[in-house]
Amino acid sequence: MPPKQRRIALMGYRSVGKSSLTIQYVENQFVDSYDPTIENTFQKTIKIRGQDYSLQLVDTAGQDEYSVLPQSYFMNIDGYVLVYSVNSAKSLDVIKYVYDKILDMKGNTQVPVILVGNKSDLRMEREISVEEGKKIADSWKCPFLEASAKENQSVQDVFTQILMTVERIENHVGQEKSSCILS
Numbered sequence: 729m730p731p732k733q734r735r736i737a738l739m740g741y742r743s744v745g746k747s748s749l750t751i752q753y754v755e756n757q758f759v760d761s762y763d764p765t766i767e768n769t770f771q772k773t774i775k776i777r778g779q780d781y782s783l784q785l786v787d788t789a790g791q792d793e794y795s796v797l798p799q800s801y802f803m804n805i806d807g808y809v810l811v812y813s814v815n816s817a818k819s820l821d822v823i824k825y826v827y828d829k830i831l832d833m834k835g836n837t838q839v840p841v842i843l844v845g846n847k848s849d850l851r852m853e854r855e856i857s858v859e860e861g862k863k864i865a866d867s868w869k870c871p872f873l874e875a876s877a878k879e880n881q882s883v884q885d886v887f888t889q890i891l892m893t894v895e896r897i898e899n900h901v902g903q904e905k906s907s908c909i910l911s
């Protein structure tokens with residue numbers, strides 16, 4: 729079977745760890761210094777359940793509630809990793825804004841997303857509980873994970889789960905389409 733091409737965007741407020749999650753996943757390393765991203769695309773090939781995936785990860789420039797999101801964040805993107813950091817209530821507000829923007833732009837069709845609370849290692853600085861993150865993900869009917877790019881906790885899971893969510897939604901939409909043709 730040829731590899732499936734998948735393009736996934738990471739979005740969220742500045743400094744929540746989008747680059748760190750990506751670099752930990754692709755290069756197995758954590759960089760402590762902070763270097764704001766303009767935009768970067770990373771490649772990785774992986775196999776999940778016997779299927780090869782050729783993955784492009786778009787590490788976006790951090791957003792805030794005033795950001796006008798460029799068209800390129802909506803064209804040819806198969807799924808979104810929406811990141812906040814558990815030590816920043818502000819970053820959770822921003823990710824809700826980003827989610828609404830994505831739905832608007834995609835015309836409220838089913839959009840594959842996963843919500844990720846990064847920096848779970850910062851136990852003493854936590855502002856957002858696990859339950860709070862989970863509740864938002866439930867209201868969006870999407871998967872939720874807390875992760876730590878620093879400690880390499882749940883980083884693989886984030887990307888496996890978004891790929892599986894893309895598959896699930898594609899198959900679902902495919903079934904709906906074929907049932908339309910039949911009826």
Ligand SMILES: Nc1nc2c(ncn2[C@@H]2O[C@H](COP(=O)(O)OP(=O)(O)OP(=O)(O)O)[C@@H](O)[C@H]2O)c(=O)[nH]1
Binds near residue numbers: 742746760761763875
């Ligand atoms: N403690 C801790 N620090 C982290 C973690 N992930 C990232 N950081 C730190 O947070 C800072 C910002 O990380 P980045 O990965 O650059 O964040 P970003 O979301 O890509 O930032 P922008 O490019 O501005 O959008 C850096 O100093 C990282 O070392 C984590 O899981 N735990």
